Amino acid sequence: MYDQRSGRSEHVECELPDDACQAVLKRLRGLEQGDFAWVRLADPSEDELAELAEELGLHPLAVEDALHGRQRPKRERFDDVLAVALKTLRYVEEETAVETGDIMIFVGPRSVLTVSHGTIDPCTDAARRLDADPDMVRHGPKAVLHAVLDVAVDSYSDAARRVRATLNRLEDDVFSTSRVDHTESIYSLKREVREFRDAVQPLVPVLQGLLSGDRGEKDQQPKIAPYIRDVADHLHRTDIEVRTLDELLDSVLGAQQARVGTWQNDDMRRISAWAAIFAIPTMIAGVYGMNFDHMPELGWTYGYPLAVALMAVAAGALYRAFRRNGWL
Incomplete structure (x- = not known):
């Protein structure tokens, strides 16, 4: 729970469902003026999510999306609740693989619900950042949205840097004197970059939509806009980097095929x-x-x-x- 006026935060760790779920619902109903709550769920069951969704007034379609995950990054508004879906990812260099997950963020007037799927959860780092920056908490529930987006986009940038390093090594191997066919490795990395691109590219218009706002939203929390704009700028740079990586892989693949032809x-x-x-x-x-x-x-x-x-x-x-x- 966060005090929007002072930036003070109070954390209550609960394992849903049963009595702990009722305790969370009780605290949500007992929020004082100027407070807002952040409820975090990881791979919840249908029953766990249904109780909280009813209390927070979430639309059934939004609840269905959050329950099953695997959503394309998007932004939707259901009455006074803003729903944002995005992909979480990290690059595992040992396996040359991009590991992805899903997270859905529901931002209400006085509450935030995050539902994550997979092993990657940016909410822990986001909560740590909010605890270290009480001024940001004063922006209300959208401060949580910004923190989660910021952590996720930072992970995109880190993954892009690691993929670039792998690509540079692969490029050196292709142009080395050894006669080793790296076509399979190039295709494997290209497949992972495409998965990376599917997570980053659709999120760009989502952040643009958050900045432009829709009817009835433009005047809400205007001070958070510069922070969202900063995240959007970082995402835009990462999007360009991922597109560049995809194009470079095409070039490296062409060079590898040309070298194989030369060997033949x-x-x-x-x-x-x-x-x-x-x-x-x-x-x-x-x-x-x-x-x-x-x-x-x-x-x-x-x-x-x-x-x-x-x-x-x-x-x-x-x-x-x-x-x-x-x-x-």
Whole structure:
């Protein structure tokens, strides 16, 4: 519970449901003037969410979205309750994977409800930031919205930085002298970047909508707008970075495919060169292997050494020519 006038905060940890749920509902009903409450749920059951939704006046469609998760980042208003859905994510370098989660934030006149799904929950860091900044608490429930968005967007920036480092290493490997095909690794990272982009890109218009506001909302908490604008600016930079990473991966993939094609051409040149070198001895041996009675040099004492010498000289000349031209 937060005192909007003083910025004072009081935390009550409860495990829903049963008696603890009733205790939370009792505290919500007993809020004093100037106070607002923040209720945090992680992977709640339908019954757990239903009791709080009824008390907070949440729309059934919003409750359904919050219960099942996996929502595209969006912003909706149900009467006096603002609902914001966003993706949470982090980059696991050891697995070269972007791990995602979901969180839905319901901002009412005197309460905030956050429902998170997955192992990533920005609410803990957001609460820590609010505790360290009582002035922000005075902005009311939207201060919680800002704190959660700020933590989530900061995690996007950190993930983008880590993905960039992985991409730089992958790019160095592609252009190294070793003949290792990194196509699978590039495709894997590109798939993760696309998932990253699906979390960041749809959130950009959501924050723009929070700044512009809708009818009846523009005059509510106007002092929080600069903070939301700052988060939107950070998100915009991250969105550009993610788009750049996606484009760079296309370029690296093209470079890898070009290198694979070059390797194949080199192999084909070597095979062709050796085939040409062995073709001349094969031709000479084939001619002198024909069983005709009146072939020249058949009765000559030095015929065999001459044929072998001719094979060696011709093959050696071709080998030297191919080496000089870089085919071998």
